[in-house]
Amino acid sequence: MSEQRQQPVAVPGNRSGTRLPHHTVAGVGAGPANLSLAALGEREVPGGVRLYERRSSAAWHPGQLSEGTRLQTSWLKDLVTLVDPTNRLSFLNYLVAGGRMYSFINAQYEEIPRLEFARYLAWAAGELGTVRYGSPVERIGHIGTGAAGRFVLHGPDGPVATADHVVLGLGTRPRVPACFEGLDAGGLVLAERLHARLRGAAVLPYQPAVVVGGGQTGAESVLELIRHGFRDIRWIGRRNWFAPMDDSPSANDFFRPTYLRFFHGLPAEVRQRYVAEQQLTSDGISLSTIQQIYQLNYEMYLREGRYPVMLLPGRDVVRACERDGQLVLWCERDWGGRERHAAPLVVLATGREAADLPLAPELLALTELDEAGQPVLEADYSVRWKYAEHNRLYVQNRSRTGHGIADPNLSLLAVRAATILNSALEREVYVIRDEHVSTAWL
Incomplete structure (x- = not known):
């Protein structure tokens, strides 16, 4: 279970008088993006990664799991395998633990059922035990400065927790x-x-x-x-x-870490043009x-x-x-x-669009925004804001023009989560390897 240190400072709005749980890393939303973060951070983050989820139970696009629907991404691109194939929360271990490995192999899927992936996500969430369902976070504020600063997560009835770092994985609507x-x-x-x-x-x-x-x-x-x-x-x-x-080998080059690093360094107008040209790869x-x-x-x-x-x-x-x-x-x-x-x-x-970010006005006022009024994200997915040196706020799944066509989908789940963990913990927890590339972008 996620570490719950005693809160040493008063939190405005905490009418109950009880001490709030404090987390090194907390996530808002328990979809694939933050589940990947929690799975990779299980052994590395003190106390694990606590996720706050508004739904009452595990669910992933529940209205789109009808017969015959298939995942458009390889099952190897699960929560962990691209950076940590020995992790216990891999898709392969899910199959073995459920006794369905041979049935799955013999079914000879080129594209796995979306229902199977939804069940895999629910299994991983259950194994983690750090998802707090039925706990909507409606507002994120910040108190303190320097090393004493922390984020405050507010639910409908007031503050529910504080955290050194917060990762938003809010999905789309x-x-x-x-x-x-x-x-x-x-x-x-x-x-x-x-x-x-x-x-x-x-x-x-x-x-x-x-x-x-x-x-x-x-x-x-x-x-x-x-x-x-x-x-x-x-x-x-x-x-x-x-x-x-477009699922060709050359199109899939856009969904690898080497291209992501190249893309992020391009001028903004070039990134926008490339995303438009690459639309059909996603x-x-x-x-x-x-x-x-x-x-x-x-x-x-x-x-x-x-x-x-x-x-x-x-x-x-x-x-x-x-x-x-x-x-x-x-x-x-x-x-x-x-x-x-x-x-x-x-x-x-x-189509779908990004959900609103639940940032308190006082936090938003300290945040650098782009021309569209959205927070500016660094290469590590952290928001550029006043106190980012000590308290980092990360945003997943909403930086297509900043991080490439792969950003909102499942292809680089584990890579993105590993990048965030390396940043939050300020050490190379996971080595992201992508070598022997035959395409030269530079």
């Missing part, structure tokens, strides 16, 4: 386009809630449904609708084609998923004489309203003009 904001319509469903919405629901096969979003989540939503019997699905995407993810559709949609579409055509899915690329939804029990959408087309679609069910698979 669904992005809702402006034309859908404030639209209170029963037929409008976020992709992550589609599975729950369809469970046990009666389906009229030729009642139209619309999926908005041309990425992996949109593709999975289309498959979910097909599996539940929908036969009139209109799939709208802004790109001029439904683009597969945000495209898995080839197997798009193939499955095309094959199901073709086979349904053979049986019924019509395609169940109509693909509508090059369209941007600019207006939406509810009319006569239907959701009506107006799309602008790349080549000019508008078109209208109406359906009782519209699924939003329009």
Whole structure:
């Protein structure tokens, strides 16, 4: 369990009068990013890494674990293996501990089920025993100066803990386009809630449904609708084609530590351009998923004489309203003009955005911000702020233009966590090795 030293100074707002637990390193959020930090820090951080999680139990994208969904990242890129393959919380040890190693091998997965990875994360959290579920952190403040300084984590009812260093791993939330904001319509469903919405629901096969979003989540939503019997699905995407993810060897060079170091040293305008150019190495559709949609579409055509899915690329939804029990959408087309679609069910698979940072105003006032009003992050993912010499605040999963296209996804989980631990503990706890690179960026 995480070390809980007695708090020697008064903490404003601590009405209970009890001494608060103090941690060397505390994490807010218990998703993959901070679980990787806790797994790698288990033996290295005094008392371990305590994680505060708002959910009541372990969960990872619970609404997107339907049948057939696959992880887009190799299972070798788990919480620990890239920097510490002997760690007890590796994916391989999870399989062995559960007695499923041979069944997993014989299933011959190229891409593992997302459900399997979610169960692995829950297993690792249970093994750690340092995740405090049902403990939302709504505000992070700071008290003291110099070596006596510390962060204060505030829950709904006041302070819950203090820490020398804090790591924010807050994840993301669904992005809702402006034309859908404030639209209170029963037929409008976020992709992550589609599975729950369809469970046990009666389906009229030729009642139209619309999926908005041309990425992996949109593709999975289309498959979910097909599996539940929908036969009139209109799939709208802004790109001029439904683009597969680039999983080539050269594309995967962007997901290694050597490239990360090179990228971070580039001028800001070059980094922004590179991230835009590399978008499909991270945000495209898995080839197997798009193939499955095309094959199901073709086979349904053979049986019924019509395609169940109509693909509508090059369209941007600019207006939406509810009319006569239907959701009506107006799309602008790349080549000019508008078109209208109406359906009782519209699924939003329009990407995700970073959650708000719970920084107290007085802490934010001491923080250097970029042009977008976001904290400036150093190469070690620490926030550039006044008292960073003694108390470091780290932010995970929200520095794509600072740390490259790999930053928000699972590919460099362990590398990022190891970098943060090396920084927080001020020693090379983990050696991050990436040698024998055949691509010369410099």
